[in-house]
Amino acid sequence: MAGRSGEPGVSLLERASRMLRAVPEDGAPIAVPDLARRAHLPVSTAHRLAAELVRLGALDRLPDGTVEMGLALWELGERSAVLRRLREAALPELVELYDLTGENVHLGVLAGSEVLYVAKANGKRAIPTLSEVGQRHPLHATGVGRAILLTHPHWLDDYLATELLPETRHTITDAARLRDVIAREAAQGYALTRQEMTLGNVSIAMPLRPRPGLPPAAIGIVAHASSADEVRLLPLLRRAVTAIEARLDLTSAG
Incomplete structure (x- = not known):
């Protein structure tokens, strides 16, 4: 028509x-x-x-x-059973992560070739970020986006064949270098981006285990580069991922 x-x-x-x-x-x-x-x-x-x-x-x-x-x-968006199930499982852990760290905490899902932010926990102590619920950002430049890439080696070639646009001067846009970074991050089980989406910010993110009926997803913490403590944040993030996955398993069983 x-x-x-x-x-x-x-x-x-x-x-x-x-x-x-x-x-x-x-x-x-x-x-x-x-x-x-x-x-x-x-x-x-x-x-x-x-x-x-x-x-x-x-x-x-x-x-x-x-x-x-x-x-x-x-x-209409709130009627999405898939996102509602994912948010309800994740929100308690996002809030607790913020309470423990004072940093921005995000939940993102794969939407096409971008990451869509579907939940966020933050407050007065957290630094400003560009990422808001309902917004999309590049997979390669964001912590949660890169964490999602760790779980999708089967279409990584296709993604790296696209133009990787820079968000800051620190964004990795060279496909070969990014492939090496993703391989190292996949081996360690989490992604770490340094000032690649926003100058001064660091993001550490971990994917949720893929499961039928849910889009690929990850949660991440965004902190100031000068104060980000990977050693302290990583165990807290890992505990939150484990708790979210356990809650999703319970809802699946129910």
């Missing part, structure tokens, strides 16, 4: 999806013409789609005419 956007073969649903994915990840309101540019859609098409998405609750329109993500999408 070509629709009125002048894009043959592009359905209305696909154009609406592009609109929603173009909404800023940080939740900031955006003007519809700017949203159209980000979604690569004609402005007239974007205005029509925005009006319909507002009516359906997928977008909210603010008094100044800008739009932001609506609650209807959050409600």
Whole structure:
């Protein structure tokens, strides 16, 4: 269905999806013409789609005419049995990890060729990070992303064949070097990224054991490079992974 956007073969649903994915990840309101540019859609098409998405609750329109993500999408997302099962098993351990370390703690899952952050525990003691729930980041530049890569040697070749873009000057973008790093990290059972996603931050992350019905996942701790203590953090992280996996085993048995 070509629709009125002048894009043959592009359905209305696909154009609406592009609109929603173009909404800023940080939740900031955006003007519809700017949203159209980000979604690569004609402005007239974007205005029509925005009006319909507002009516359906997928977008909210603010008094100044800008739009932001609506609650209807959050409600639909909360119906995901897979993510709900994973979050419910992990959240108690994420919170305890934060209580013990005072650092940001993330749960991420594989989404296409990126890591999607689905849960986070932090507070006033934690350093600022770029990673927020609902955001995606590169697998090779993030601790949880690299931890997920450790469990997927069968498609590592395909991933390393893509362009590895730098997030900071420390991001490993050379495929051969990254392959060597991943091999060493797979042998030790955890990933460690140093200032590869955010300058000044270090992330130590460990994958959850792959299991049917759940996406590949990992949890990670992000700390300041000057204070990150791998010797102290690693046992706490390992204990949390063991507890999450035990809880997932119980829910599977039930």
